[in-house]
Amino acid sequence: MGLALLVVIWLITFFSTYFFAAKTWWLPHGASTSAPWIDHQFGLTYIAMGVVFVAAQGALGLFAWQYRDRGSASKVEYSHGNTKLEVLWTALTAILFIGLNLMGSKVWADERFEPAKADAIPVEVTGMQFAWYFRYAGNDGKFGGTNPKLVDPSAGSESAIGLDTSDPAAKDDVVVGTMYLPVNREVNLTLRAEDVIHSFFVPAMRFKQDAVPGLAIHMHFTPTETGDYEIACAELCGLGHYKMHGMLKVVSQDDFDKWLASREAEK
Amino acid sequence: MATTATVHAHAAPQGFIRKYIFSLDHKIIGLQYYFLALVAVFVGMFLSLLMRIHLIWPTAVLPLVGEIKPETYLSLLTMHGTIMVFFVLTTAPQSGFGNYFLPIQIGAPDMAFPVLNMLSFWTTFLAFVAMIAAFFVSGGAPLHGWTGYAPLSALPSAGPGEQLGADLWVISIAIFCVASLMGALNFITTLLDLRAKGMTLFRLPLTCWAWFVTAILALLAFGVLLSAGILLLLDRNLGTSFYVPLVVVNGTVMGHKGGSPLLWQHLFWFFGHPEVYIAILPGMGVASQVLSTFARKPIFGYKAMVYAIMAIGLLGFTVWGHHMFMSGMSPYSAFAFSIMTMAIGVPSAIKTFNWLGTLHKARIRFHSPMLFAIGFVSLFVSGGLSGPFLAQPVLDIPLHDTYFVVGHFHLIMGVAAIFGIFAATYYWFPKMFGRMMNESLGRIHFWVTLVGTYAIFMPMHYLGMAGHPRRYSQLTELAYLHDLIPVQQFMTYAAFITIGFQFVFVFNLFWSMFKGPKASDNPWEATTLEWTTATPPPHDNFGGHTPVVNHGPYEYSVPGAPRDYVMQTDPVTATAH
DSSP states (O other): OOHHHHHHHHHHHHHHHHHHHSSSOOOOOOBBBBBHHHHHHHHHHHHHHHHHHHHHHHHHHHHHTBOOOOOOOOOOOOOOOHHHHHHHHHHHHHHHHHHHHHHHHHHHHHHHTTTOTOEEEEEEEEEEEEEEEEEETTTTTOOBBBBBBGGGGGOOHHHHTTOOOTTTTGOOEEEEEEEETTTTOEEEEEEEEEESOOOEEGGGGGGEEEEEOOOOOOEEOOOSSOOOEEEEEEEESSTTTOOOEEEEEEHHHHHHHHHHHHHHHHH | OHHHHHTTTTOOOSHHHHIIIIIHHHHHHHHHHHHHHHHHHHHHHHHHHHHHHHHTTTTOTTTTTTTOOOHHHHHHHHHHHIIIIIIIIIIIIIIIIIHHHHHHHHOOOOOSSSSHHHHHHHHHHHHHHHHHTTTTSTTSSOOSSSTOOTTTTTTTTGSTTTTHHHHHHHHOOOOOHHHEEEEEEEHHHHHHHHBTTOOGGGGGGGHHHHHHHHHHHHHHHHHHHHHHHHHHHHHHHOOOSSOSSSSSEEEESOOSOOOHHHHHHHHHHHHHHHHHHHHHHHHHHHHHHHHHHHTSSTTTTHHHHHHHHHHHHHTTTTTTGGGGTTTTOOHHHHHHHHHHHHHHHHHHHHHHHHHHHHHHHHHHHHHHHHHHHHHHHHHHHHHTTTTTHSSHHHHHHTTTTBHHHHHHHIIIOOOOOOOOHHHHHHHHHHHHSOOOOOOHHHHHHHHHHHHHHHHHHEEEEEHHHHOOOOOOOOOSGGGGGGGGGGHHHHHHHHHHHHHHHHHHHOOOOOOOOHHSSSSOOOOOOOOOOOGGGGOOTTEEEEETTOOOOSSOEEEOOOOTTTSSSOOOOSSSOOSSO
């Protein structure tokens, strides 16, 4: 029975570790400035935890086999523990865990404690059951007012977020269902939710933030590669949660300007 | 402690109803809790199987159940989570085994407040009935998840199931809170006041320490959840705005103003994180007890284990914000919650080291309880080590609300705790029912469950890394999920097999209850007080006398002792201490 435990626990450990180490499934390709940092921190944590995982499971399997009851051949060590060992592994664990934590904190601080750069492009993201809408401020650089009484999700775009067209600042606001961003330029996001909590999740950008009714949450990130990236909702928001998705198209600054101009012209 | 006998002078009842239904005997009440949890775990497991079937065969029409629509899937996951957390993981290890064995292990004839004990069971039962009723009302069970985030949970118009079903869900949880508060008071008082002569705090079995600290956690946590639940009921039914700001649902402006969705999350997780330890601490106690017994060796670092339990209990109240790194909460406070969360990993690691230390240079007997205790350690390590990923706010950016989290908490809080329950069942069954369980069936049950649960929950980490969000009823909409469907299929097949083999356990349980070989008073050659009394124990636990304790709880292989264990009540000799 001891041998069986050793074999099974070691096999479980091997297969679990194999699929991590072989990167059969891994973080999706990252295409933002924070992606390399987050992935690096993930890698560090993975190595540290992986070593502890293999060591602990290895020891468990080994002890189960080595110290199985072998009748009179087994000598039990009568011991209530070892204070020196307790202090040692407590200290080591504390250093490992807290150290890992501090290493990761810089990325968090850069993204969240600093406001967006002055030249960042402002985009407002609004989540509602079950769609994402993206608002661009237009030439005046200002978002116009919205009014909850004007909200009409069935009409889509400007009406979906209740844009108050009597506000002069709202005249050139563009509201769309697909997000366009210029590459290598920071985006200054304002996240809102109309009804319940949603979560704006763009795996390739290493970006996730809840959109909460009643709050305007400001965040920023910088895409570094052109391409199409899927947007998901990561917070349970109702029966259509699974289909609340969108698309982020990262394009060159020129293409972005052309796209925005054509949208303005359509209005 | 001289008053013990007078407080508990309730005579053994004769009629069936007073003996088995409205019983005041902590042992019967413990069994009532246990069987309630057994019913609940099969309901919860059945719901999870339906979810797994729906994920890989979304259009399947099942007998009895019919077609599973996206909202049905969300109802299933809500009820699965709620039933498992409250009526299984909180009910069986603490209220079930704690009720039965805490008084016996400390040498008391019953709980401090037997009537309160009966009331807390029947209140729990009422809560369970209210929860199950949510399936059968119009609109069905709620779809807001076991965490019930507002405003989704506060707005009846936010989705199907959010009408009467959601009210029943909140009411059931509120009733459950009341029951848990009564139970917690009883546990704390009993442990502090009713210990037998010589049962000092540092001679308590680690199971008793775990139940005691768990009861303190329950006392502090369930009060908060009860308040939060009442506020939610007011928001839902009386138009208050604790959790709901001005919102527009599908074009209709709701009448609420100025509430805070984050308030619910703070209150919920102030309960919810300690709840994780409420579920797992008793399992840790059982694992310690069983490992020491079958390793024939004292537990490694008894005092370190006690301090670790206390540290986990204390720190458990300072980490709730790690569920909220992506919530819009201040990013500065994330730092504090993150450091505290890493800190709570330290006592958890101490416990693991000490379990391994207990096995080192031991003489291990592999009976079913020991297999499950070893499985517990393995699962605790696996589930625990994904914690330091999620404790880092920066890694929550890719991982939060993905399957990585689902894998993490199922391994550590779900399956590890369940292994604790299994270990406790195989270990104490002879004492509870006077017969032995079948070893061969126990082994089959162990091997399939160990490999099966790893096969179900380990792949969830890979899905989460790939960005698979949790709580998705269909995998067809997001293109990057398509490649992951084979992993989901694998998990569903593993779930079928694992769930199927749980019937081996149920068969073993009921068959052995009537047909198993008779058990002696101390079949495992263990040391704690429950093994000094008759099997099953008499109404007053020790047949009229009160035990006197002379030794610590885990005196195995004491050099010079006549046998390889010294029971807690054995007389003091020159060699044992």
